Amino acid sequence: MTDHTSQDAKAAEKSDQGYWAANVRIILVSLVIWAVVSFGFGILLRPMLSGISVGGTDLGFWFAQQGSIIVFLGLIFFYAWRMNKLDREYGVEEE
Amino acid sequence: MDQFTINLLFVGASFALYIGIAIWARAGSTSEFYAAGRGVHPVTNGMATAADWMSAASFISMAGLIAFTGYDNSSFLMGWTGGYVLLALLLAPYLRKFGKFTVSEFIGDRFYSPTARVVAVICLIVASTTYVIGQMTGVGVAFGRFLEVSNTTGLLIGACVVFAYAVFGGMKGVTYTQVAQYVVLIMAYTIPAIFISLQLTGNPVPALGLFGDHAASGTPLLTTLDQIVSELGFNEYTAHHADTFNMVLFTLSLMIGTAGLPHVIMRFFTVPKVADARWSAGWALVFIALLYLTAPAVGAMARLNITELMWPNGTSGDPVSVEMIEDEAQYDWMATWQKTGLLGWEDKNGDGKIAYFNEKDADTVAKMEAAGWGSENELTKFNRDILVLANPEIANLPSWVIGLVAAGGLAAALSTAAGLLLAISSAVSHDLIKGSINPNISEKGELLSARIAMAVAIAVATWLGLNPPGFAAQTVALAFGLAAASIFPALMMGIFTKVNNKGAVAGMLAGLGITLLYIFLHKGWFFVPGTNSFTDADPLLGTIKSTSFGAVGAMVNFCVAFTVSKFSAPIPKEIEELVESVRVPRGAGEAVDH
Numbered sequence: 045m046t047d048h049t050s051q052d053a054k055a056a057e058k059s060d061q062g063y064w065a066a067n068v069r070i071i072l073v074s075l076v077i078w079a080v081v082s083f084g085f086g087i088l089l090r091p092m093l094s095g096i097s098v099g100g101t102d103l104g105f106w107f108a109q110q111g112s113i114i115v116f117l118g119l120i121f122f123y124a125w126r127m128n129k130l131d132r133e134y135g136v137e138e139e
Numbered sequence: 140m141d142q143f144t145i146n147l148l149f150v151g152a153s154f155a156l157y158i159g160i161a162i163w164a165r166a167g168s169t170s171e172f173y174a175a176g177r178g179v180h181p182v183t184n185g186m187a188t189a190a191d192w193m194s195a196a197s198f199i200s201m202a203g204l205i206a207f208t209g210y211d212n213s214s215f216l217m218g219w220t221g222g223y224v225l226l227a228l229l230l231a232p233y234l235r236k237f238g239k240f241t242v243s244e245f246i247g248d249r250f251y252s253p254t255a256r257v258v259a260v261i262c263l264i265v266a267s268t269t270y271v272i273g274q275m276t277g278v279g280v281a282f283g284r285f286l287e288v289s290n291t292t293g294l295l296i297g298a299c300v301v302f303a304y305a306v307f308g309g310m311k312g313v314t315y316t317q318v319a320q321y322v323v324l325i326m327a328y329t330i331p332a333i334f335i336s337l338q339l340t341g342n343p344v345p346a347l348g349l350f351g352d353h354a355a356s357g358t359p360l361l362t363t364l365d366q367i368v369s370e371l372g373f374n375e376y377t378a379h380h381a382d383t384f385n386m387v388l389f390t391l392s393l394m395i396g397t398a399g400l401p402h403v404i405m406r407f408f409t410v411p412k413v414a415d416a417r418w419s420a421g422w423a424l425v426f427i428a429l430l431y432l433t434a435p436a437v438g439a440m441a442r443l444n445i446t447e448l449m450w451p452n453g454t455s456g457d458p459v460s461v462e463m464i465e466d467e468a469q470y471d472w473m474a475t476w477q478k479t480g481l482l483g484w485e486d487k488n489g490d491g492k493i494a495y496f497n498e499k500d501a502d503t504v505a506k507m508e509a510a511g512w513g514s515e516n517e518l519t520k521f522n523r524d525i526l527v528l529a530n531p532e533i534a535n536l537p538s539w540v541i542g543l544v545a546a547g548g549l550a551a552a553l554s555t556a557a558g559l560l561l562a563i564s565s566a567v568s569h570d571l572i573k574g575s576i577n578p579n580i581s582e583k584g585e586l587l588s589a590r591i592a593m594a595v596a597i598a599v600a601t602w603l604g605l606n607p608p609g610f611a612a613q614t615v616a617l618a619f620g621l622a623a624a625s626i627f628p629a630l631m632m633g634i635f636t637k638v639n640n641k642g643a644v645a646g647m648l649a650g651l652g653i654t655l656l657y658i659f660l661h662k663g664w665f666f667v668p669g670t671n672s673f674t675d676a677d678p679l680l681g682t683i684k685s686t687s688f689g690a691v692g693a694m695v696n697f698c699v700a701f702t703v704s705k706f707s708a709p710i711p712k713e714i715e716e717l718v719e720s721v722r723v724p725r726g727a728g729e730a731v732d733h
Contacts, residue, residue: 064722082217082221083387090379100360108210109210116223131414137725
């Protein structure tokens with residue numbers, strides 16, 4: 045019996061680690077997008093995007109003042125949805 | 140009814156509403172005082188977080204800073220929203236799983252050290268107090284205008300109101316009150332913006348109007364604005380003029396700081412489940428984005444309106460005359476704002492005209508002299524913090540809109556000031572006194588010490604708010620730098636790494652210390668004017684301004700913490716288990732008080 049429980053505990057620990065690794069991957073991808081739209085398109089890459097015009101100015105200006113905020117919103121809701129799904133896949137959701 | 144009475148009516152009615160709710164939902168126990176018994180729905184919580192978050196800096200100050208600088212101040216927009224991504228991904232769900240009431244409790248337990256907890260409390264108090272100074276600046280502007288008194292008198296009256304208000308209830312009262320405040324403030328911000336957007340572009344959505352066509356000229360609004368401001372010698376609105384490196388650091392500081400501010404993080408302790416903490420951050424940003432997507436439109440449109448009022452015949456025609464300002468109804472706002480001492484004009488060359496242009500630009504000065512308007516700018520003072528509040532008057536909107544904006548500006552400043560005072564008081568009474576100095580203190584004693592802490596914090600903030608280190612949003616940016624350099628790295632390392640107690644303490648002290656030093660060197664010691672050795676125009680390190688230093692401070696914090704941790708004993712087994720358990724949602728129960 046004791047062997048059985050310790051095996052269960054080991055399996056749980058292993059799945060917890062897999063869950064955590066998957067979570068960290070999702071976070072990294074999200075943060076890359078987060079940085080590209082704000083620091084990238086909004087500031088550093090703005091000169092490269094200056095050829096694309098948006099309402100009297102260029103795409104970089106739009107990203108700096110509106111676009112990045114909209115992408116941030118999308119990212120947070122994506123993460124919440126994806127993680128709640130991941131919780132169930134690994135069986136670590138709350139009761 | 141005159142404008143003064145209408146303003147009082149709107150402000151009075153909104154206050155009666157908040158106080159009514161606060162009394163109705165009065166906090167009874169300490170757990171209700173701090174965390175509202177965790178019965179708050181994610182959408183409600185998101186709305187309250189938004190009200191808590193959007194302060195005088197967002198409401199009163201930010202659009203003004205954008206209006207007079209243009210693209211370069213986009214950092215405020217990206218920084219104060221981008222931080223929610225960090226909060227949602229890196230902190231909120233894990234802190235909720237941990238299940239205690241305050242940020243410093245997490246740091247104290249995770250780093251198994253009462254010292255870490257005390258250091259965290261100090262970091263929280265320093266950042267929050269700086270933040271309250273910024274709020275008080277905004278409160279002073281708002282009360283000064285609506286009671287038609289000087290800025291200083293307005294500030295003192297405001298301080299009394301904020302204190303009375305914050306002392307009434309804890310988080311529970313505050314949560315529901317803040318929902319009401321959110322509704323008032325978002326209406327107050329968007330309704331005038333819709334009116335103005337319709338006037339200028341014919342588009343009822345300000346965020347779309349900003350990128351639409353200017354109805355009067357038929358060219359895009361932003362092109363018109365670029366043209367008109369550059370004719371007066373100012374920088375083109377949409378162009379990039381600021382130092383790029385500093386702009387990146389500043390944006391990053393605001394983002395990291397957002398995720399390190401106690402009064403925002405505390406919000407995520409009040410949702411029922413870990414999954415809700417993730418959604419809550421998203422909902423908060425939805426409600427925040429409603430204002431943040433409108434703000435750049437408010438800034439650009441107000442700048443255009445002001446410039447056109449100063450040059451009613453176009454920039455090549457005659458500037459506005461002194462008689463027009465005195466007699467015509469659409470210039471009434473100038474006289475009312477002059478009373479606060481935050482707006483000023485002077486006919487320096489005695490030609491009966493007020494010429495507004497950039498007097499530092501030699502070509503423009505030559506042009507103005509040739510046209511006979513003199514060599515000096517005659518719109519001598521335009522405090523950035525008055526723009527949003529004056530905006531409906533500038534655009535000649537109906538008086539009820541002006542009254543509504545008054546109520547909204549005060550709601551923004553009050554809700555944040557109250558949230559911060561709550562964070563400060565819980566840090567002092569719960570973490571410092573109950574957690575370290577006197578663990579046997581009674582519940583009553585704890586509540587009393589919480590209220591004393593509030594009173595001290597507001598007195599200090601008011602005193603420093605009389606001579607603020609900058610416009611409201613700039614002072615608040617300093618607070619973000621401090622939070623970024625101290626709290627955020629400690630929380631993140633607590634969840635994602637196995638950094639030990641010594642590392643965390645050394646990191647927090649190094650991050651806070653170096654950032655505080657950099658700020659004091661540029662803004663004066665303890666923000667006392669005249670005691671600074673450098674200015675932000677010519678900073679100590681390269682182009683890094685004191686408002687941007689938080690990101691550097693955070694890097695210092697991480698580096699020191701990792702180095703110290705590497706050369707001292709690893710974390711004990713039970714803490715390793717704590718870290719593992721915080722990482723998975725399973726088994727998140729009710730939060731417990733020790």
